[in-house]
Amino acid sequence: MHWADVIASELIEISSSHRIATGISPSGHIHLGNLREMVTADAVRRALIDAGGKAEMIYIADDLDPLRRRYPFLPEKYSEYVGMPLCNIPDPSGCHESYSEHFLQPFLESLEILGIPVEVRRASEMYRQGLYEPAIKLSLREKDKIAQIIREVTGRELEDDWYPFMPLCEKCGRINTTTVTGFDDHWIYYSCKCGNAGRVSYRGGGKLSWRLDWVARWRILQITCEPFGKDHAAAGGSYDTGKRLAREVFDYPPPYPVPYEWIHLKGKGAMKSSKGIVIPVREFIEAIPPEIVRYIIIRVKPEKHIDFDPGFGLLEIIDEFEEKIFERDRSVQLSLVKEVKYSEVPFRHLIVVGQIANWDTERTLEILERNGYKRNEIAEDVERRLKYCKVWLEKYAPETLKFKIISGKVELGDEEKKFVERYSEKLNDNMSAEEIHTLVYEVAKEVGIDANKAFKAIYRILVGKEQGPRVGYFIKSLGVDWVKKRFHEAY
Ligand SMILES: [Zn+2]
Numbered sequence: 001m002h003w004a005d006v007i008a009s010e011l012i013e014i015s016s017s018h019r020i021a022t023g024i025s026p027s028g029h030i031h032l033g034n035l036r037e038m039v040t041a042d043a044v045r046r047a048l049i050d051a052g053g054k055a056e057m058i059y060i061a062d063d064l065d066p067l068r069r070r071y072p073f074l075p076e077k078y079s080e081y082v083g084m085p086l087c088n089i090p091d092p093s094g095c096h097e098s099y100s101e102h103f104l105q106p107f108l109e110s111l112e113i114l115g116i117p118v119e120v121r122r123a124s125e126m127y128r129q130g131l132y133e134p135a136i137k138l139s140l141r142e143k144d145k146i147a148q149i150i151r152e153v154t155g156r157e158l159e160d161d162w163y164p165f166m167p168l169c170e171k172c173g174r175i176n177t178t179t180v181t182g183f184d185d186h187w188i189y190y191s192c193k194c195g196n197a198g199r200v201s202y203r204g205g206g207k208l209s210w211r212l213d214w215v216a217r218w219r220i221l222q223i224t225c226e227p228f229g230k231d232h233a234a235a236g237g238s239y240d241t242g243k244r245l246a247r248e249v250f251d252y253p254p255p256y257p258v259p260y261e262w263i264h265l266k267g268k269g270a271m272k273s274s275k276g277i278v279i280p281v282r283e284f285i286e287a288i289p290p291e292i293v294r295y296i297i298i299r300v301k302p303e304k305h306i307d308f309d310p311g312f313g314l315l316e317i318i319d320e321f322e323e324k325i326f327e328r329d330r331s332v333q334l335s336l337v338k339e340v341k342y343s344e345v346p347f348r349h350l351i352v353v354g355q356i357a358n359w360d361t362e363r364t365l366e367i368l369e370r371n372g373y374k375r376n377e378i379a380e381d382v383e384r385r386l387k388y389c390k391v392w393l394e395k396y397a398p399e400t401l402k403f404k405i406i407s408g409k410v411e412l413g414d415e416e417k418k419f420v421e422r423y424s425e426k427l428n429d430n431m432s433a434e435e436i437h438t439l440v441y442e443v444a445k446e447v448g449i450d451a452n453k454a455f456k457a458i459y460r461i462l463v464g465k466e467q468g469p470r471v472g473y474f475i476k477s478l479g480v481d482w483v484k485k486r487f488h489e490a491y
């Protein structure tokens, strides 16, 4: 049984209707690692619906979170914004109304392309609308009980004057430099490290500290299931405190947890926008078809980490996807976005043909027809995936997969010349790609040249390098007659 179906079946035993929460702080480029949360939640959502239940997904943008430090991708001047909520900081690129929207918008666009329907809630709006007011009042009233639970679960000592609320200083605009000094029914009183002291309202005057904010939103949004990163899932982590706070303070059952592991970028470590080790989602989905992006995540159980290599490693994942697509594999099924029509042309093959055709769709289709594909069966799919092949090749492909067809004379030894001459004579238009490939070995044997040298000679003539795409379908794709002419011209 697929992991998403296992979770769905357990959820359905609790209730037939579910609200699944996701939340990512828009503090930098939202990247492939963050996407694991969204895709995991969406797989569960779809599995629930397939099992006859109802499910909705909510995405909470934590735009009231303070900027923690000036990240390497930010200009010097951003040091002065550290501690201010992301929704109150200007867009570093100047194109959106705030810092948080700059990173949020492209991410939301990506979700649409990935077929992930979400109800978007911004923390800043929820606080301003007063949705958190009862939770803030409850948290302030019960702060000693809350502090006791946090002490017990985390082993962390909290000061007696600790409050689970972060007032937003009206003078300096910071949210992490203030201390609550008291509260009544209408106001929360505070002092700030900047020297200011004052009062803020329950509606938009600040936010609950993370562990409380999380639990409060479970109740406000009636959340029943939530995937979260392994840091929150650790013993004494925020889910452990959340469970107790939910039951003992908020009188709400904690949501069904789906902890997930990180996505590592092969050879570089866990993706973290603060460290600059990221593939931004918006950029990635221009290079990879959405079903493959989903499949990278859905094929692996959430509790296992993913070591992702956007080069050869990705090609292997695509091979696997293409092998399974016609078998009704569950991971593939949960990855497909809408009703995409998939043809049998492998991605690897499209990369070669696309380069030969200089990414022209018409020429690509002509070549594929020559390779035995039926145009009406592949045209729509080829047109769609060819765009991805081009971008992927430019951005992520290993150099060895790239080639350019050359012209003019090529220096060859006598042995090589003899081979190419004989090979060219024997090549004919009716041969299959496989026959063209086998012919290399036959002719090499006949003229007494090492097969390796024979292949290298072919590549040197066609692409000016000693390696290239598999010779059989490469020559078939280029067209046998054209290749014969090229051989003739080369020596
Ligand atoms: Zn912007």
Ligand SMILES: [Zn+2]
Binding pocket: 169, 170, 171, 172, 173, 174, 177, 192, 193, 194, 195, 196
């Ligand atoms: Zn201040």
